Amino acid sequence: MNAISPLLKRDWLEFRKHALSIISFWVLMPILIHVSMSIPLSMFISLNIRYLNWSSAGVWIATSSMVSFLITSRHLLKFHVESQQIDAILQSPITNLQLISLIIIKGSIYGICQFLFAIFITSTLNQAYFSISQIAMIFSQMIIIILTFSALGTLFGLIIPNGMTLIHIYSILFLLLSVGMGTFIPLDNYPGAYVSIIEKIPITFVFKNVQAAIINDPIQWLNYFLTIGMLFIIIVISLIITHKVFRKV
Amino acid sequence: MEASVTFKAVGKAIGNKTLLADLSFGVEKGSTFVLIGENGSGKSLILKLLVGLIEKDTGSVYIHGQDINTRSLETRSLCGYMPQIVNLDEDLNIFDNISIYGQLHGLSNDEANKNTLHWIELLGFTQFLNHPIKDLPYGIKRKILFARALVHDPPVLLLDEPTTGMDPHSRSAVWNILDKLHHSKTIIFATQNFTEAERYSDRIAILHEGNIKMDGTLERLIETTHGLTHYRLAFSKEPPPEFMRHLEEYPRVLRPKLKGLELEFYSRERQQFFKVLRMALDHDLSDLDTSICRLRDLFIGLTEGGFE
Numbered sequence: 001m002n003a004i005s006p007l008l009k010r011d012w013l014e015f016r017k018h019a020l021s022i023i024s025f026w027v028l029m030p031i032l033i034h035v036s037m038s039i040p041l042s043m044f045i046s047l048n049i050r051y052l053n054w055s056s057a058g059v060w061i062a063t064s065s066m067v068s069f070l071i072t073s074r075h076l077l078k079f080h081v082e083s084q085q086i087d088a089i090l091q092s093p094i095t096n097l098q099l100i101s102l103i104i105i106k107g108s109i110y111g112i113c114q115f116l117f118a119i120f121i122t123s124t125l126n127q128a129y130f131s132i133s134q135i136a137m138i139f140s141q142m143i144i145i146i147l148t149f150s151a152l153g154t155l156f157g158l159i160i161p162n163g164m165t166l167i168h169i170y171s172i173l174f175l176l177l178s179v180g181m182g183t184f185i186p187l188d189n190y191p192g193a194y195v196s197i198i199e200k201i202p203i204t205f206v207f208k209n210v211q212a213a214i215i216n217d218p219i220q221w222l223n224y225f226l227t228i229g230m231l232f233i234i235i236v237i238s239l240i241i242t243h244k245v246f247r248k249v
Numbered sequence: 250m251e252a253s254v255t256f257k258a259v260g261k262a263i264g265n266k267t268l269l270a271d272l273s274f275g276v277e278k279g280s281t282f283v284l285i286g287e288n289g290s291g292k293s294l295i296l297k298l299l300v301g302l303i304e305k306d307t308g309s310v311y312i313h314g315q316d317i318n319t320r321s322l323e324t325r326s327l328c329g330y331m332p333q334i335v336n337l338d339e340d341l342n343i344f345d346n347i348s349i350y351g352q353l354h355g356l357s358n359d360e361a362n363k364n365t366l367h368w369i370e371l372l373g374f375t376q377f378l379n380h381p382i383k384d385l386p387y388g389i390k391r392k393i394l395f396a397r398a399l400v401h402d403p404p405v406l407l408l409d410e411p412t413t414g415m416d417p418h419s420r421s422a423v424w425n426i427l428d429k430l431h432h433s434k435t436i437i438f439a440t441q442n443f444t445e446a447e448r449y450s451d452r453i454a455i456l457h458e459g460n461i462k463m464d465g466t467l468e469r470l471i472e473t474t475h476g477l478t479h480y481r482l483a484f485s486k487e488p489p490p491e492f493m494r495h496l497e498e499y500p501r502v503l504r505p506k507l508k509g510l511e512l513e514f515y516s517r518e519r520q521q522f523f524k525v526l527r528m529a530l531d532h533d534l535s536d537l538d539t540s541i542c543r544l545r546d547l548f549i550g551l552t553e554g555g556f557e
Contacts, residue, residue: 006352013349014340084336088397091300091330092353093322248303 003094007102029063030118034125037184045185049215056122057210058183061145063118065177066170068111068146069153072103073166076157086246096242100154100235107150115142130214137213141206144227148203151234158241183207202226250277252311253405253435254299259308261294261459268294269305269459276452279432283446284439285548286456292439293333296407300330312405326354329403333410335390339382343369346382347397354401361400368396372422388415395423406430408438412445424449443545453544455551462551467544474542477503480522482512482529483536492532496525504550515546
């Protein structure tokens with residue numbers, strides 16, 4: 001932990017410097033998605049529950065996943081490729097595991113903050129109220145989604161040393177998260193072949209779990225734990241890659 | 250004397266290119282060791298290898314008796330490294346840039362802040378404390394890197410071209426500090442500045458294509474030239490081609506080179522010089538200069554195929 005705390009302090013100082021723009025992003029992102037996705041789609045999609053309430057899960061998932069992915073991949077691109085600042089960190093007694101853990105923690109903290117802002121904004125806009133158990137259930141699902149996207153962002157940041165390519169990946173990811181994985185458009189509206197592929201990805205069910213938690217439906221724990229397993233696999237792959245990328249074997 | 254840094258048959262290649270070839274040397278505790286070499290000779294690579302930024306392919310490296318592979322965290326905390334490139338954190342101010350890295354090396358917040366203040370004052374950039382990093386002059390950025398390398402008081406200092414881009418005042422401030430640290434720390438620095446290498450080294454290693462061509466104290470290195478002298482003759486108009494042809498016939502006139510109106514050559518015998526001088530007097534000789542062979546001459550000779 002010795003090496004992690006000074007770097008967390010560094011990230012805190014960085015946050016303080018850019019606080020206004022980051023908080024503005026946290027506030028504007030959910031509002032923008034609510035206005036540009038949820039409201040227009042609410043005119044076409046009818047569900048057993050109010051669409052805007054159901055789709056608020058999509059707003060939380062899309063915004064916090066994007067923020068986590070963006071923060072971790074950008075952090076690595078900036079530190080490793082653009083400024084080579086990472087060398088100053090790597091020359092200190094820090095292990096590669098500590099360093100990627102720190103990056104994932106940073107991405108997750110930003111993702112959690114984004115989720116908190118998003119849940120507050122959507123609840124206010126939709127006048128939705130959740131019980132403590134619902135909030136606990138939603139949070140338990142969201143934390144795994146956020147961690148997974150932080151880890152994925154770290155992995156992509158390690159293997160893609162190019163800002164432009166990363167921007168393309170952000171666009172693809174946003175499209176996937178918003179219209180491809182049942183967060184705003186229920187999966188029953190997609191062709192069966194596509195759904196059968198998407199449903200092979202365990203995290204799709206964690207997205208469904210968040211939607212289920214809103215209406216007190218049962219949670220699918222098997223896929224939740226499969227996603228945790230996937231998260232560990234991503235971390236292990238990232239760790240193997242760090243050895244090649246950081247220490248320039 | 251006890252060894253501070255030891256390289257044993259270290260090799261490193263990327264693709265087909267050999268960067269370090271069976272490199273072996275040792276640096277004694279409390280001594281200043283200089284790595285001299287042309288660009289790409291492996292100077293920076295050696296320093297990066299010591300702080301774990303690059304991994305070797307073969308061989309072993311020890312810092313204070315600890316293997317850098319098996320005890321990497323311990324060996325990294327023994328080193329303070331100043332890179333050749335400026336890799337400061339632009340999101341932090343000068344103070345935090347130094348202090349945070351002190352804490353990364355295990356200092357408490359208070360110790361890191363105290364040491365940071367000490368080095369900022371000693372290196373004289375207190376007036377820049379409120380400037381954003383990106384707006385600072387290059388020389389100040391280099392001084393911050395120097396302070397960052399020293400903040401945790403490491404026993405081994407690794408400096409990659411430490412005074413490049415600094416003004417003469419800053420350069421002398423850095424060398425004054427290094428002079429004071431001499432004997433209490435092992436200092437390894439890479440440079441292309443021969444004057445600094447001659448002035449501040451206990452031992453010098455001349456690197457060429459990833460291997461040490463020669464190493465030893467300055468005196469020992471100069472001794473190996475066996476009284477080789479560098480001669481420079483200046484002409485008021487370019488000497489004719491037969492002058493150079495004649496010169497090449499003298500086997501003990503070494504490496505004669507005509508650059509514009511200046512002729513440079515080396516020789517171990519004064520008689521040879523007199524013969525050349527006699528010839529030169531017939532071709533508008535305007536000036537002459539002789540100097541005993543220095544590190545620069547030795548380096549050029551070694552890296553360009555020797556003097557014989």
